[in-house]
Amino acid sequence: MRQVTVTEHVLLHQTKSPAASGKFTTLLYDLILSAKMIARSVNKAGLLDILGATGETNVQGEQVQKLDEYANRTLIHRMERTGVLCAMASEENADIIKVPERFKRGEYILIFDPLDGSSNIDVNINVGTIFSILKRTSPNDEDVTLADILQSGTEQVAAGYFLYGPSTMLVYTSGEGVHGFTLDPTVGEFLLSHPDIRIPERGKVYSVNESYYHYWDEPTRKIIEYFKSKDNERGAPYSLRYVGSLVADFHRNLLNGGIFMYPVDHRIPHKPQGKLRLMCEASPLAFVAEQAGGAATDGKRRILEIKPGELHERVPLFIGSAKDVEHVAKMYEEAG
Numbered sequence: 001m002r003q004v005t006v007t008e009h010v011l012l013h014q015t016k017s018p019a020a021s022g023k024f025t026t027l028l029y030d031l032i033l034s035a036k037m038i039a040r041s042v043n044k045a046g047l048l049d050i051l052g053a054t055g056e057t058n059v060q061g062e063q064v065q066k067l068d069e070y071a072n073r074t075l076i077h078r079m080e081r082t083g084v085l086c087a088m089a090s091e092e093n094a095d096i097i098k099v100p101e102r103f104k105r106g107e108y109i110l111i112f113d114p115l116d117g118s119s120n121i122d123v124n125i126n127v128g129t130i131f132s133i134l135k136r137t138s139p140n141d142e143d144v145t146l147a148d149i150l151q152s153g154t155e156q157v158a159a160g161y162f163l164y165g166p167s168t169m170l171v172y173t174s175g176e177g178v179h180g181f182t183l184d185p186t187v188g189e190f191l192l193s194h195p196d197i198r199i200p201e202r203g204k205v206y207s208v209n210e211s212y213y214h215y216w217d218e219p220t221r222k223i224i225e226y227f228k229s230k231d232n233e234r235g236a237p238y239s240l241r242y243v244g245s246l247v248a249d250f251h252r253n254l255l256n257g258g259i260f261m262y263p264v265d266h267r268i269p270h271k272p273q274g275k276l277r278l279m280c281e282a283s284p285l286a287f288v289a290e291q292a293g294g295a296a297t298d299g300k301r302r303i304l305e306i307k308p309g310e311l312h313e314r315v316p317l318f319i320g321s322a323k324d325v326e327h328v329a330k331m332y333e334e335a336g
């Protein structure tokens, strides 16, 4: 079988997509290199002294795992040297990260969650890196500001994720479908393994942390009941699958069909808007979902159309197979 590398794939698509310029290829190349370095550390995590927490808390008030910190540092260090970025934003950093003046700067902005699902690292369960790529809105010769970053998901040039699982995978979209690549560790290259991924219209799986049932409002409880019911539109209960790593849960549902849900819960005061972050988690995955024929909503609004008001804005998330997501939106609408 002829094996297609990511670079080759991007170059092939370059003729069609204005987003895929030589600069975009450079950006992706360095992002892939960073991910390979992170994958190497994730694979060795049980052997090195990098498991566990650093003892610090991040801007979200969560414990920083050592591998989170490594992944964050690796991405920032590599990506500020690409010459094509002007700024970055990370789940782990309170403010935007401007590319220092000593490096060449470009018009692209990279937003990322360096190691999603990091509470799973210590138990050897899949984690991932989620990324979103934008172009600055202000002229290149002006100072880049937060306003350049606070764009709605529809403005993304590309988005995707690396999944550090039994195999390391890259799944991305630049607006021309969704393509999956698997790292061949013997040659160190990501090779096209899942061309043009399409998510089934309706799934057989629902993914939600159901232990929060008592913290959900009535419409949300009814929605979860719908997926468990044998009298739903599918005519049979959906199976429950929940890893607790968004990338892993999303990836499974993307390939097999299903819906991932992280609704509002009233458990902790800082979670009235849900737990997941709009810019570094929900929007990039929503772009992937839609490009694969799926959908993503916060219950009322299409995720991609939400204009963030702040860098670390959180949002409820219902994402996956189109018919399942549409059903959730309909039930919320009927509930008023």
Ligand code: AHM
Pocket: 062, 091, 113, 115, 116, 117, 118, 119, 209, 244, 245, 246, 247, 275
């Ligand atoms: P993280 O980015 O700090 O790892 O948090 C996000 C993770 C997601 O990967 C996952 O879907 C969710 O948190 C799980 O949360 P919970 O344990 O509340 O179900």
Ligand code: MG
Pocket: 091, 113, 115, 116, 117, 246, 281
């Ligand atoms: Mg995360």
